[in-house]
Amino acid sequence: MSAQNRAPRAQLRDDSGVAKYRHEALAVVLQVRPETDGFVLSVLLWQRGRDPYAGRWALPSGPVEVDERIGTSVRRHLATRVELAEVAHLEQLITVSTPNRDPFERTIGTAYLGLVPWTSDPDLPPEAAWWPVADLPDLAFDHDRLVRDGVARMQAKLSYTNIGFALAPAEFTMSQLRDAYEAALGHEISVTNLQRILTRRDQLAPTGESTRSGSRGGRPAKLFRFTRHELEITDPFAVLRPDAG
Amino acid sequence: MSAQNRAPRAQLRDDSGVAKYRHEALAVVLQVRPETDGFVLSVLLWQRGRDPYAGRWALPSGPVEVDERIGTSVRRHLATRVELAEVAHLEQLITVSTPNRDPFERTIGTAYLGLVPWTSDPDLPPEAAWWPVADLPDLAFDHDRLVRDGVARMQAKLSYTNIGFALAPAEFTMSQLRDAYEAALGHEISVTNLQRILTRRDQLAPTGESTRSGSRGGRPAKLFRFTRHELEITDPFAVLRPDAG
DNA sequence: TCAGTTTTCGACTCTCAGGCGAAAACCTGT
DNA sequence: ACAGGTTTTCGCCTGAGAGTCGAAAACTGA
CATH class of the missing domain: 3.90.79.10 (Nucleoside Triphosphate Pyrophosphohydrolase)
Incomplete structure (x- = not known):
């Protein structure tokens, strides 16, 4: 060289x-x-x-x-x-x-x-x-x-922060979000679990609207959005915390 | 100035x-x-x-x-x-x-x-x-x-890594370790829970020896050590992981 | 031997992640 | 209009593991 x-x-x-x-x-x-x-x-x-x-x-x-x-x-x-x-x-x-x-x-x-x-x-x-x-x-x-290093950081933060908002557009379906998470994390994700976890953390909310279903049929999907678009840590002390009550 | x-x-x-x-x-x-x-x-x-x-x-x-x-x-x-x-x-x-x-x-x-x-x-x-x-x-x-920033980083890593090894000497009792964790995290910690979590993660092991009890009486405490002295992440994907089985 | 102190350990509860399957709601063909 | 296929939604079950509690164990000093 x-x-x-x-x-x-x-x-x-x-x-x-x-x-x-x-x-x-x-x-x-x-x-x-x-x-x-x-x-x-x-x-x-x-x-x-x-x-x-x-x-x-x-x-x-x-x-x-x-x-x-x-x-x-x-x-x-x-x-x-x-x-x-x-x-x-x-x-x-x-x-x-x-x-x-x-x-x-x-x-x-x-x-x-x-x-x-x-x-x-x-x-x-x-x-x-x-x-x-x-x-x-x-x-x-x-x-x-x-x-x-960047990929590892993003993957880690997908678990314990709301950083998914930065990968997704303003509105999306749960299937889209799951596919995005799967690509980002490199393993399969259950839609049910993903929705429940994000909802319970108050990171995800339905917009009330639905998509027309695609050309391949199927039930119309509800649209969701991330509730906040600034990074926040879900629970800084995943363990060894006092009883949250 | x-x-x-x-x-x-x-x-x-x-x-x-x-x-x-x-x-x-x-x-x-x-x-x-x-x-x-x-x-x-x-x-x-x-x-x-x-x-x-x-x-x-x-x-x-x-x-x-x-x-x-x-x-x-x-x-x-x-x-x-x-x-x-x-x-x-x-x-x-x-x-x-x-x-x-x-x-x-x-x-x-x-x-x-x-x-x-x-x-x-x-x-x-x-x-x-x-x-x-x-x-x-x-x-x-x-x-x-x-x-x-440094304090926050240390507190976060006390939860999801084995970084406690860097706060403790080679051998210690569980009471000492709990007191150290409490000072580092700023809230109360249960000895039972601390021991179970660190043991389950294979970060903590008894040495087999015990201390003479202090001057104030009480049951002699077993001595413990951290199993590894290099930083390791407990579970990089605390959530949204495939079933660990 | 008894009271006091500290540690150990078993047992219980409860939150929550993960998985499963049925039902709902749409499409396209016939 | 209806049947078959597809995708999404949602309720239910399970199990791992964090957090709590209290009793028993093991020491010291009087």
Whole structure:
């Protein structure tokens, strides 16, 4: 790889001798995308044009500007480069700092996890694409690890938070929601159980309306919505709690 | 405050025009400390000698060196400045990047959560001290938020991981463990329930030995130990899982 | 030996996740 | 209009496991 042959840049220090580093904002944007054979959990990737790792797929990223915090930087890069403004949830994932993770210049990176509803299908530039997380190409840098961390975080939070609101559109049927959860979690889910759990936690409510049934017949499905669209923890102390009474 | 009157340093950029930043490693070191009236959840603080925030209490911190990753940097600062080598658990907590969080110079900070067994009582330099988290002084920078984040993280993980091993010494009685959990979580815990839950999860095992009872009489207590001393998640999918069988 | 103290352990309750199957409500063909 | 197929809804059952309680066990000191 050509980048490895290049000499690293001289370390930059301020006038008190403290080292300073590039800082990049990274985005792990996940979506359960409706494909021909059902929902597929996918991640937004970008094909690099420049070394290092020219031609390899990588997470959307960019440098943090002097007057913005990292979360703002992530939103800015997503909005400007991918026209992705409808990120329903964004949270900090992890900061990576291995000295040679960027062979050209030391760069500390902070990755954010973003979730997009399955109804969203923004125009992508030709060098960007959604990739199924179950079948990723070789990724640049340490981005493979970041994607896996992001998927694990989302899967865990699907159990003990209301984060499903970020995967779903405003209204949906229970079958759709189950299919989305199955794609996101990677195993089968019972509609009955899903509805009961979310309802009991007061995260899910029927809108009162129903869909016309599809062309294949069947009972019309009620429409549901998530009651709140901000992240909340179901029960921070799943065990070892005082009797909730 | 004198720091606010100082002009910020000029922004440093490398030769391609990308801004670069100081990066500091921060440590939120928590311990349930045995005091006269039982265990008290405390955090290790440091009284600042220099502006900004001279005289205020702050988290142990220091700059990240050019050849180390942030986690290594945290361990190094703790070892050299506080002689704290016996941190039983250390994990990344959060990265903070508000542009003016350091009024003197823009500094991005990555905080780690460290846990120390209650038997550990390292020598501290005069400017360092353990502070009860329930009664903190005004902290420098945004460190108050970091402490609260750290406490919340530890409390959450006490429920669904085996992280208790990092609060306890190698061997302990169930009463001691309950007292430690109560101090850490801030509410009452039943010994019976605690023992059954940890045993069922195969996190806790009796050593076979017992303590001499204390000076106040009472049945001798069995000694227990944690079966594993690496962090493990009890059940990543507390709900919405396929039948575990 | 007795009173006091602390720990241990069995037993009970109850919440709630998970699964099953019948009934409801629609479609399309005939 | 009716039958057969399909999908959704809903009530019911089960079992795991958290939380509570109280009695018995095992020690100390008087």
